[in-house]
Every structure is written in C-alpha cells, then in structure tokens.
Amino acid sequence: MMETKRRYVIPGDVITTGPFRPEQNVYQEGDRIISTSVGISEIFDNAVRVIPLTGIYMPKTNDLIIGKVIGHSSLSWEFDINSCFVGFLPAQDVFGRDYSPTKDELKERLDKGDLVAARVANFDRSRDPLLTVQDRDLGKIESGELIEISPSKVPRLIGKRGSMIQTIEMATKAMITIGQNGWIVVSSEDPDGLLKAIEAIRMVDAQAHMPNLTERVKSMLGVELGDNNDTINE
Amino acid sequence: MTQLMNENGIRCDGRRVDQLRNISIKVGVLKNADGSAYIEFGKNKILAGVFGPRDVHPKHMANQDSGILRCRYHMSPFSVTERKNPAPSRREIEISKVIKEALLPAVILKDFPRTVVDVFIEVLQADGGTRCAALDAASIALADAGIPMRDLVSACAAGKVADQIVLDINNEEDQEGQADMPIAYMPNLEKITLMQLDGILSPSEYKKCVQTGINGCKLVYEMQRKALMDKYFTNET
Numbered sequence: 001m002m003e004t005k006r007r008y009v010i011p012g013d014v015i016t017t018g019p020f021r022p023e024q025n026v027y028q029e030g031d032r033i034i035s036t037s038v039g040i041s042e043i044f045d046n047a048v049r050v051i052p053l054t055g056i057y058m059p060k061t062n063d064l065i066i067g068k069v070i071g072h073s074s075l076s077w078e079f080d081i082n083s084c085f086v087g088f089l090p091a092q093d094v095f096g097r098d099y100s101p102t103k104d105e106l107k108e109r110l111d112k113g114d115l116v117a118a119r120v121a122n123f124d125r126s127r128d129p130l131l132t133v134q135d136r137d138l139g140k141i142e143s144g145e146l147i148e149i150s151p152s153k154v155p156r157l158i159g160k161r162g163s164m165i166q167t168i169e170m171a172t173k174a175m176i177t178i179g180q181n182g183w184i185v186v187s188s189e190d191p192d193g194l195l196k197a198i199e200a201i202r203m204v205d206a207q208a209h210m211p212n213l214t215e216r217v218k219s220m221l222g223v224e225l226g227d228n229n230d231t232i233n234e
Numbered sequence: 235m236t237q238l239m240n241e242n243g244i245r246c247d248g249r250r251v252d253q254l255r256n257i258s259i260k261v262g263v264l265k266n267a268d269g270s271a272y273i274e275f276g277k278n279k280i281l282a283g284v285f286g287p288r289d290v291h292p293k294h295m296a297n298q299d300s301g302i303l304r305c306r307y308h309m310s311p312f313s314v315t316e317r318k319n320p321a322p323s324r325r326e327i328e329i330s331k332v333i334k335e336a337l338l339p340a341v342i343l344k345d346f347p348r349t350v351v352d353v354f355i356e357v358l359q360a361d362g363g364t365r366c367a368a369l370d371a372a373s374i375a376l377a378d379a380g381i382p383m384r385d386l387v388s389a390c391a392a393g394k395v396a397d398q399i400v401l402d403i404n405n406e407e408d409q410e411g412q413a414d415m416p417i418a419y420m421p422n423l424e425k426i427t428l429m430q431l432d433g434i435l436s437p438s439e440y441k442k443c444v445q446t447g448i449n450g451c452k453l454v455y456e457m458q459r460k461a462l463m464d465k466y467f468t469n470e471t
Contacts (some may be wrong), residue, residue, distance in 0.1 A: 010462045011340075011377050012385030012422040025382065027342075034422065036342060038466055053466050054269070055380025056287065073464070084349045085288040125347050126298075152380070190333040209467065 004216045005043045006009040008209075009035040015048055017216055025050035038072060039152075040209060048109030053209060057083045057181040059129040065140070067131065069110050077110055078116070079131060082151065082181040089118065089131045115141040115185065117177055127160035141177070144187030147198055149205040151182035156208040164204065171221040172197040196221060238407055239396040246407070247276075251400045252446065254390070254453055259371070259461035261378050267354075269379025271461070273371040276404060281373035284379040287349035295350070298341045299344030302350050305334035307368055309357040331363050336369055336389070336418040336428035344381040352382055362405030366416050369428070374458050378465070384432035386458055387419035387427055390450030392443045394435060399442045401450045412437075417447035421455040 009015060013035045015026060022028045026048050031233035035041060037052040052078045058083065059065070067079030068085050092099045094109050110116065117138050123129040133139045149157065157178060158165050169176055174188035174197040184201060188194040200217050207213060237247050255276030264270035267283035271464070276279075290296040309332040311320050322330075333355070343351065353376065355368045366389035373387040393403040394413035403414050413433025420425050428447075435443055 008467045011383035014422060037380060038377055038462060051379060053376060084346060116375060
C-alpha cells in the first residue's frame, strides 16, 4: 500500500510526473500531471487527484441533495439546487403513474420556496439534472434550519465513514440532513443543541483544510476526546 | 519632453530597466461575487469579480457543447485625471475582447455546457499597463471562483524607452516612449496568450523585448501565487 502524499496546489501546479492516473481536477500534459483548482493534491494508489477548496456543485447521479422549489410547469417542478443547472422533478414521481395535469394540482404538494430532499436520478452534459424523491427519507422537508456551506467541503463535514457528522449529531442531539450540493438542514427539539450544531458545521466550513479537524470540533462541542488520544497522553 | 531615463540607467519613476512596479494582490475581496481579486500594480488600482458558471442570458448566446466566457473591462469616471465618460468606449470594448481571448486558453469550460462565466473588471485608478494588471487580477479571481484552469495567466508589459528595452512600462513611458508590448503568459505551460505591440522594434530588439516581458510575467506569477496561497492556506499550523 502506497502512502498518501498531500500538498497544497493552485491551478497550473505540476503535482507529479510519471505513469500516474489522472482523476478529479487534474489533467495530463505530456507526462506531467497538473492541477486545475485551488486545493489539496493527493497521490494514492497511482492515482492523482485534487480536492478543491472552492467551486460550485456539479450534479452527479445518485447524489443526495437539498433543493428549493423555484416554480413549476404543468408536468414538473423546477428546483434551485445551488448549481449552474436547474433540477427537474417530474410530477409522476410524486403523484404516481396515473398523474393527469387536468386533475392534479402540483401546488398542493410542493409550492415555491419549499425545501425538498431529493436524489439525482440522471444527469449528463446534454440535459439538466433529473431528480427523484422515491426513496426512504426523501421528500419535502417540513422543519429545520437551512445552512449553506461550500459544496467542496461537504466530504469533510461527513468525515471518514461518517465520523464527523456522527460526532456532531451525538453531541448536540440534532438531526442533520446533508445535501451534496452544500445545503444542510438541521433540526432539533433542543434550541441549544441546534445552535451548537450550526456552530460546528460553520466551523468545519471555515477550517476544512486543517488537520485534526474532528478533534477540534470535539473540543469545541465539549466531547471527551477518543480513547486513542488518552494512550498518546500516557 | 520629460527625460525618461538618466545617465545611470534609472527611469523617471526611479526604477531600473528590469524592475517591476510594486505589486500587491488581495483575493476574495467581494462577498457577492463567486470569485474576486484586487490588485495594486504601481499606481494602478483594479478590481475584478467573477460570476459563474451560471445561466446564460440572452439564451441565444449559450453553447450546447461548452461553457462560454464573457469579459467586461471598464474604467471608472474617476480613474483618470480628466473625467472619463462611463459609457464603454472603443478602447474598452477592444481591451475586453483581448482580455477574454487571453483568458480563454487557460480556462476549461467543456464541463459546463449551456452556462457562462462572467468576468467584470473595474479600473479604479489607471497609470499605464492596466490591461496587464487587469488580466492578472482576472486570472486570480477565476481561480478563486473555482473555475477549472490549465494554468494561471500572468501578464506584464515590456517596451522600448530611450533606446533601451525596459520592463513594465508606466503611463509616462507609454505616452512618450518608443514601443509598448503587453504580454500575457502561462508560466507552467510556457505559452503566450496575449501579445500586442505598439511601436517599432528591430528583430533583435523584438526578441529581447519578448524575453524581458516573459521574465516580468514570471515575477508577477510569484505574487499571484502568494496571494492565492495566503487566502486559502494561511491559518495552517
């Protein structure tokens, strides 16, 4: 297993030369692999990629996202999904196959300004992203606080196998729904927990490139640090 | 006519022939833009804001295969000694066009079909070489907005003053000098994206002028790099 090498890069920086596989946010020029974004470069298993620190959300099939209704036609809703594209949710997806534009009123189910948790069903460069709400935990969001963070920092908020988000949820007893597009809904019975959770999410957004972020968030939330830390102290 | 260079080879503003003016760059100065930068290039003060990728209006400009780049260079009425009419002049339209064409080889827009990236450049104070300084700011603002780029674009002028090839022409040298050559350059790819020449140079002078300009761009690149690093990676321990 190769060790992961990390570096801070800006567009145009040569990350490495040689037989590596270019992945996200890099391109190959001759045998040089060059970054296209401001971010952190990673070389892992002969693959090179850059984790960007800035930029908009690009829809990917199967992403869970949070969208805001901006309008509808007689057959579909249109969503602001914090991207350069507009998300479409067909009416059949909500009303079922026997949907008829003359009988059913779209406004009764989802109106302008409503927040919806949805999944990207299909997206390619020739069409705008198609959304679906036919899955567990998807659909209209009835209550909660909307927070916007940079979409490039969402993976950091989730953490390795969900470690970061679990930490925050456990410490604040809040329910957090993370959209890959950088929109997050937090809801909680306890107003203090809600504020704490929002503060923690903002902290991750601001300090996403720092090492030991989970530890920092834990100490901010007043959680006991993990067992492995105690052994280090001894 | 003012004396542009004294017998010791020192120029009218006290610089050596191969010396740039003082440059300071700040990234992310505008909250409402997706990316922004502010540059002070000697007495030039220029603000650049980038929006996008976003929906194209008017719709007929949209390209189904790729995103498009739009650029607007504008001088404020108070940027020069005599009030400038704020309506876009022939010169501003031309500079908008050359800046757009200088940035186009650097940006990668094929992943954003039917969208536009807008670059707005506002010259707050002008003192010669604004198109180069504007390009420097625009290129960092694009990087700040997270637009994928093959390389940063660094720009700097060279020229001929008092029969000598000099780096970074200022306003006086531009008015009274013999030649002015703005150059934009992608330092890592070693490619020129903009080159204009106003004046007459012999072939050997031309070669030296291009080389001087490229060296200047490399110096500018270091400043751009530092500005970006400062914004994104400073509170690193």
